[in-house]
Amino acid sequence: MSTPYGAKSHDLDPARLKHAVRLVQWRDLAAMRPRDGLVECIHPLPWLAAALVLLAFGWWPLGIFAEFMFFLTALRLNHEAIHHNLGFGPRGHRFVLHALSTVMLGSNHSVAFNHLRHHRHINTEEDLEGKAGKMSLWQVLAYGPVFPIECHWAALTEGGRAWRRKVLIDLALNLVMPVLAFGFGFDFLTLHWLTMLAAQCFTALFAVWITHRGCEDSALVARSQRGRMVNAVSYNMFFHLEHHLFPAVPVRRLPLLAKRLEEVEPAIAKAIKPVVGR
Secondary structure (H helix, E strand, O other): OOOOOOOOOOOOOHHHHHHHHHHOOOHHHHOOOHHHHHHHHHOHHHHHHHHHHHHHOOOHHHHHHHHHHHHHHHHHHHHHHHOOOOOOOHHHHHHHHHHHHHHHOOOHHHHHHHHHHHHHOOOOOOOOHHHHHHOOHHHHHHHOOHHHHHHHHHHHHHOHHHHHHHHHHHHHHOOHHHHHHHHHOOHHHHHHHHHHHHHHOOHHHHHHHHHHOOOOOOOOOOOEOOOHHHHHHOOOOOEHHHHHHOOOOOHHHHHHHHHHHHHHOOHHHHHOOOOOOO
């Protein structure tokens, strides 16, 4: 469990938050069986299949929407694999990250390296991932294409031999889609490849900025969303404060964790910054 807290807070006394975190019952929420992890692995597949079929038939608006939903659900699965929250062993979680790198482009192990460091060193100079949260909207949009490059470079140069090997395997797997697309004339795979390339340029916005903006001087180091509709559409990925307080709890159980946290400390419900909103 990781519980980073800011030294300053205008939203909630850090001591009250620490006390609440100590009181919350959460370990029963962390247990995942391999079959639970397999269910998580299924979430992106219908969206990927729908996107490829829609693009193959030239139904662009629906195809792009399906691509967006695939990328969203793949990010969730990637996130769970990074934190070993799928109920698999280390090899199983590595396999998931490699497989996702094949269809999402880029190296998900580079994402893993920087995301785990983000949790350990949040809002410090070592937090490469989190720096996007301190930018304005226009700054993060301009920074978007640079963000994946910096993440890859950090993992390759600072991660050591083991991380470097995993990243290079991911990048080799990135060749699968272009080979199939250009070698066999699969135009829909070319479109998917281009869409994923564009999506990677917006990860700083959707995966970091939207959940961390304006939180650098707060004990509440991330934003969290309430409301069933928004969280249903976002696959519960907007319970980001709860994730930072208890990263061992799978995303599927974060709504229950949020309820328990607020029962222990009701002030949290009023202090949290929403993801969608102000």
